[in-house]
Amino acid sequence: MTAGPLISADELRARLADVTVLDVRYRTGGPGGPEAYAEGHIPxxxxxxxxxxxxxxxxxxxxHPLPEPADFVAAMRRAGVSSRRPVVVYDDWSAQAAGRAWWLLRHHGHPDVRVLDGAWPAWLAIGGDVETGSPAVEPGDFEPAASLVGLVEPDGVLDVDVLVDARAAERFRGEVEPIDPVAGHIPGAVNVPTSSxxxxxxxxxxxxxxxxxxxRVGAVPGADVAAYCGSGVTAIHDVLAMEVAGIRARLYPGSWSGWITDRSRPVDTGD
Incomplete structure (x- = not known):
C-alpha cells in the first residue's frame, strides 16, 4: 500500500478492509483519548x-522517552498489528500524536505505515462510518525488524547540519515556557513550528x-537534518512533513525536556 507517508480519507475508506487502523487521540494537557475513542472512531x-x-x-x-522495544512490540500486538499488514494511524490533533505511532512503527521496522491526512476531522468530512464503544481487538503478531528511520542522541545533537525545533515560536525564543522548567532552545537550532x-x-x-x-532554514535533501520539540512527540510532525517533501530527518527523542536534564548543556534564547 505504501505510496508516501500520508493517506487520504477517501483512500482509507476504499481500503479499510485491508489495513489495521490505530486511533492515537491525545493532546498535551487536553481531554483523554479513550473517552473520545469510545464516543466514535473509525470502524x-x-x-x-x-x-x-x-x-x-x-x-x-x-x-516522553522512547518505550522499551519489548514494551512497544507488546502494545502493538495488543492493538492487532502484524508486520505483513499495512497500518494507518490517526488522531484528532492534526497528526501530532499519530505521528509518534508512525515513527515508532517505522523505527521498529514495520514496512508499511501511513498517517491519515487531515486526521479525524477529514474522516468525518467525507461521511466515513463511525463505530462506538470499545470493541475487542484480535491480537497481532508484529515482529520488530531493523529501523527504517534515524535518531540522534544528545551527544550528537550539536553536530547535525540543520537542527529543527518544532515548537511554537514564542517557546523557541524562550519568551514563554508553559511545561518545562527551563525556557529557550538548543544552540544553533532553527524554528519551524508544526503549524507551518x-x-x-x-x-x-x-x-x-x-x-x-x-x-528556507537549510533543510534540503542530502543534508544531515534532525528535529526536536518539547518531549519528542510533536517533532515527528516536522519529520513527517519533511518526509513528504523528500527530506530525510532524524529525531532527537529526548528533545528539549531531555536536553535540560543535564544543566551543563548550553541553552540559547531569542531568534
Whole structure:
C-alpha cells in the first residue's frame, strides 16, 4: 500500500478492509483519548494510548522517552498489528500524536505505515462510518525488524547540519515556557513550528510547498537534518512533513525536556 507517508480519507475508506487502523487521540494537557475513542472512531480501529504504549516513564530521557522495544512490540500486538499488514494511524490533533505511532512503527521496522491526512476531522468530512464503544481487538503478531528511520542522541545533537525545533515560536525564543522548567532552545537550532506544515483545512501542504518551507532554514535533501520539540512527540510532525517533501530527518527523542536534564548543556534564547 505504501505510496508516501500520508493517506487520504477517501483512500482509507476504499481500503479499510485491508489495513489495521490505530486511533492515537491525545493532546498535551487536553481531554483523554479513550473517552473520545469510545464516543466514535473509525470502524475496526484499536485505541493506542500515547503515554502508556508509545513512551516510557519520564526521566533523564525527557517527558516522553522512547518505550522499551519489548514494551512497544507488546502494545502493538495488543492493538492487532502484524508486520505483513499495512497500518494507518490517526488522531484528532492534526497528526501530532499519530505521528509518534508512525515513527515508532517505522523505527521498529514495520514496512508499511501511513498517517491519515487531515486526521479525524477529514474522516468525518467525507461521511466515513463511525463505530462506538470499545470493541475487542484480535491480537497481532508484529515482529520488530531493523529501523527504517534515524535518531540522534544528545551527544550528537550539536553536530547535525540543520537542527529543527518544532515548537511554537514564542517557546523557541524562550519568551514563554508553559511545561518545562527551563525556557529557550538548543544552540544553533532553527524554528519551524508544526503549524507551518498544514493548510487551512488541516491537511499537509503539498510536497513542493513543504520543501520550500524547509529549504528556507537549510533543510534540503542530502543534508544531515534532525528535529526536536518539547518531549519528542510533536517533532515527528516536522519529520513527517519533511518526509513528504523528500527530506530525510532524524529525531532527537529526548528533545528539549531531555536536553535540560543535564544543566551543563548550553541553552540559547531569542531568534
Amino acid at each position: 475496526g480501529a484499536a485505541y493506542v494510548d500515547l503515554d502508556r504504549d508509545l513512551a516510557a516513564a519520564p526521566g533523564a530521557g525527557g517527558r 506544515n498544514l493548510a487551512a483545512d488541516g491537511r499537509f501542504l503539498s510536497p513542493g510547498e513543504l520543501a520550500a518551507t524547509y529549504a
